[in-house]
Amino acid sequence: MSDAEVILHADADLLAAATAARIVTRLTEAQAARGSASIVLTGGGIGTAVLAALARTPARDAVDWRRVDVWWGDERFLPTGDAERNETGARAALLDHIDLDPGRVHPMPAPDGPDGDDPAAGALRYAAELRARAEAGGTVPSFDVCLLGVGPDAHVASLFPGLPAMKERERTVVAVHDAPKPPPTRISLTLPAIAAAREVWALASGESKAEAVGLALGGAGEVPAAAVRGRERTLFLVDRAAARDLPGTARP
Numbered sequence: 001m002s003d004a005e006v007i008l009h010a011d012a013d014l015l016a017a018a019t020a021a022r023i024v025t026r027l028t029e030a031q032a033a034r035g036s037a038s039i040v041l042t043g044g045g046i047g048t049a050v051l052a053a054l055a056r057t058p059a060r061d062a063v064d065w066r067r068v069d070v071w072w073g074d075e076r077f078l079p080t081g082d083a084e085r086n087e088t089g090a091r092a093a094l095l096d097h098i099d100l101d102p103g104r105v106h107p108m109p110a111p112d113g114p115d116g117d118d119p120a121a122g123a124l125r126y127a128a129e130l131r132a133r134a135e136a137g138g139t140v141p142s143f144d145v146c147l148l149g150v151g152p153d154a155h156v157a158s159l160f161p162g163l164p165a166m167k168e169r170e171r172t173v174v175a176v177h178d179a180p181k182p183p184p185t186r187i188s189l190t191l192p193a194i195a196a197a198r199e200v201w202a203l204a205s206g207e208s209k210a211e212a213v214g215l216a217l218g219g220a221g222e223v224p225a226a227a228v229r230g231r232e233r234t235l236f237l238v239d240r241a242a243a244r245d246l247p248g249t250a251r252p
Ligand SMILES: O=C(O)[C@H](O)[C@@H](O)[C@H](O)[C@H](O)COP(=O)(O)O
Pocket: 042, 043, 044, 045, 046, 047, 074, 075, 076, 086, 148, 149, 150, 151, 152, 155, 156, 157, 158, 181
């Protein structure tokens, strides 16, 4: 597992634009090396702002989007098309503006899907979809990049401090109930699934994330954002406001 590296940005807009450019580089390098690429999207403010920035940059067309697999790190368990679904936000910000192969876009199940209002069944279905596209013997694909927005309580995806999903070490996808961030019912990748990613990029912007980023990088807190690592690289892409509490050793 890779050590966390902090990359500081002056403000949220620059963080979003620079991360969008970093995604272009990452996906084009993956396609040059392996013929295709895979990315795990996150919801929330900075995660969606990154996608919007990516949609705006001409460099986006350097990526052959037909050869990109799009996954989600978590999803609010709401009906398809609900404005609060991470998928809905991602489609509006980016996915509807690029030429993706629909068969390679993998939204997490919704209560109006084949399993009905059963997030646990939806989690099993998504785990099976991941396994079907994993490398031989694996349970999830080796995602080229897994984006994770960091919450003010240092949650990532829908792995919240103190909730059972944070402790899951076997399953790759689980249902989440009673999430402190509405809506309460979600589906989420677990830490083992996130750890399959070649690179994990934790995104944090604003003062409200400073304590979480400090905990995640300060080595003290047993918080979800402290536990995420990529196989090859782990980046904390933050703006100055979110970096306020970084211990001296970690502050660039
Ligand atoms: O479903 C969600 O809400 C997200 O997947 C969640 O993990 C988000 O990334 C963080 O809560 C940060 O969100 P903000 O950037 O809006 O603070």
